[in-house]
Amino acid sequence: MAVFHLSSTKYIMPQNHHLLDNIAIVLVNPKYPENIGSAARAAWNMGITRIIVVANEYPNHERMIKLATHNAAHLIDAMEFHENLGDALQPFSRIIGTTARKGKHRGPGNSPRDIMKIILPLLPKNQIAFLFGAEDRGLTNEDLKYCHFRSAIPTSGFSSLNLAQAVAIHCYEIFHAVIHEQKEISPKPRLATSYEVENMFKYVESSLNQIDFLREKSHDYYMLNIRQFFGRMELQSKETKLIQSICRQLQSPQHNDKK
Amino acid sequence: MAVFHLSSTKYIMPQNHHLLDNIAIVLVNPKYPENIGSAARAAWNMGITRIIVVANEYPNHERMIKLATHNAAHLIDAMEFHENLGDALQPFSRIIGTTARKGKHRGPGNSPRDIMKIILPLLPKNQIAFLFGAEDRGLTNEDLKYCHFRSAIPTSGFSSLNLAQAVAIHCYEIFHAVIHEQKEISPKPRLATSYEVENMFKYVESSLNQIDFLREKSHDYYMLNIRQFFGRMELQSKETKLIQSICRQLQSPQHNDKK
Numbered sequence: 001m002a003v004f005h006l007s008s009t010k011y012i013m014p015q016n017h018h019l020l021d022n023i024a025i026v027l028v029n030p031k032y033p034e035n036i037g038s039a040a041r042a043a044w045n046m047g048i049t050r051i052i053v054v055a056n057e058y059p060n061h062e063r064m065i066k067l068a069t070h071n072a073a074h075l076i077d078a079m080e081f082h083e084n085l086g087d088a089l090q091p092f093s094r095i096i097g098t099t100a101r102k103g104k105h106r107g108p109g110n111s112p113r114d115i116m117k118i119i120l121p122l123l124p125k126n127q128i129a130f131l132f133g134a135e136d137r138g139l140t141n142e143d144l145k146y147c148h149f150r151s152a153i154p155t156s157g158f159s160s161l162n163l164a165q166a167v168a169i170h171c172y173e174i175f176h177a178v179i180h181e182q183k184e185i186s187p188k189p190r191l192a193t194s195y196e197v198e199n200m201f202k203y204v205e206s207s208l209n210q211i212d213f214l215r216e217k218s219h220d221y222y223m224l225n226i227r228q229f230f231g232r233m234e235l236q237s238k239e240t241k242l243i244q245s246i247c248r249q250l251q252s253p254q255h256n257d258k259k
Numbered sequence: 260m261a262v263f264h265l266s267s268t269k270y271i272m273p274q275n276h277h278l279l280d281n282i283a284i285v286l287v288n289p290k291y292p293e294n295i296g297s298a299a300r301a302a303w304n305m306g307i308t309r310i311i312v313v314a315n316e317y318p319n320h321e322r323m324i325k326l327a328t329h330n331a332a333h334l335i336d337a338m339e340f341h342e343n344l345g346d347a348l349q350p351f352s353r354i355i356g357t358t359a360r361k362g363k364h365r366g367p368g369n370s371p372r373d374i375m376k377i378i379l380p381l382l383p384k385n386q387i388a389f390l391f392g393a394e395d396r397g398l399t400n401e402d403l404k405y406c407h408f409r410s411a412i413p414t415s416g417f418s419s420l421n422l423a424q425a426v427a428i429h430c431y432e433i434f435h436a437v438i439h440e441q442k443e444i445s446p447k448p449r450l451a452t453s454y455e456v457e458n459m460f461k462y463v464e465s466s467l468n469q470i471d472f473l474r475e476k477s478h479d480y481y482m483l484n485i486r487q488f489f490g491r492m493e494l495q496s497k498e499t500k501l502i503q504s505i506c507r508q509l510q511s512p513q514h515n516d517k518k
Contacts (some may be wrong), residue, residue, distance in 0.1 A: 015502070020415070035418075038421060038424075041421060042420070042421065042424055044415070044417050045412075045414045045415065045418070045419075045420050045424075046414060046415055047414075047415025047416070048415075067421075069419075071417050071419065072417065075411070097318070111435075113435070153304075153431065154431075154434065154435060154438065155304045155305060155306075155434070156276070156279070156303070156304065156305055156306025156307075156434065157305050157306070158304055158330050158331065159304070160330070161304050161427075162297060162300060162326075162427070164300065164421070164424065165297075165301055165304075165423065165424055165427040167426040168420075168427055168428060169427060169428060169431050170423070172412065172413075172428050175413060175414070175415065176370075176372070176413060179413065225324055
């Protein structure tokens, strides 16, 4: 017996390959530098080059390189490092948190394939970050506050995936979507970045404090709801600035004097 | 910002989950026992339990278990071990060889997602093996003789995937297909197993030798073509026995006397 080819599909470099430059893999507090290397290799297999690590200390270079292999070593050399997740995410307009299927009050999440349908129209004009948490605990609720969507790889009973394998499956789905489905998509406009939106939230929060809307007890709960509400709106840059201006006006001494 | 769920898809145990029992992951001459453990964990994530290792020596148990983790240790304990690939493949009716995209005279192969379309109708009544070669060299041409199809994970320029990640991506595609697409498929009948087909080939080969069809020089070339021809036919068990009977008759002293 031997091999039959179903079709002559060739995976030559597609025209929209450059779209993969708008994707970043963000590893939040990874425990083992080997997993960063292994994740970088998987990303490079799929034409994704941007690796960001958020941690307290810069991970051991040698241990990362070992599993990145010679072929993906340049991704480790170019790796971005941040101590703070908010800083790391500033350039991104859409942020996807990857989670295990199970979790308290977290709901089932979307499958990576569902997520690609959302991401593809945004990809030409927006930078998109995929967040992966630590090997043992995953992303914290604090990390997930930045996320617009959650992606959960469908699994059978045992839902805890190896970190680098979870990265590999996501990168594989991204690459597959970009080379096979991108051409059928009408692109969406550039959305506000995390930096712009987080700035706006600071104004919104201080304004709501000033008018005593946010009482101490329910502060976090209301702010989370407000974040959700604005997150769903796919705000553009100029819209965050408009909201910011209204808040500034509300807080101006002039306005407060009139009270 | 926070999380929106596109749909209420829940990955509860589907009715056709038992079909995953008809899948085996076959690792041919893996160099690092850690990769066997890591592959077993990935298989167990996706409800696949049957791991077969073909090698000269039984791999180090402790090194396998370490990466299988406690959760998938039972797959390592139940792992089948063979020294010979032909023996390992005897129960299987369809065999898929996984290869990197590039390779001399090997063609592009089908993507894992294409392969699932072929596999799904066969899954209810046939045992299917997915073969993965060694980390550095992949499957040999000799290994590929047993394979009906080749699956090549689409990659960007750098096509060499980590072994356990290649297993993870295939298991993910298998699980996804079984839970989402199996119900729309009309099942195909049970095909002859590798054991039955290889037995038949022995008779075919000796018969063709006897009539001097297979000359020494082109023997392998013709046998490969004959294997391809029969492989494409999706032979059933009784059909291999019919061909075998014809060959036996041809080789009987009675028939030879009449010559």
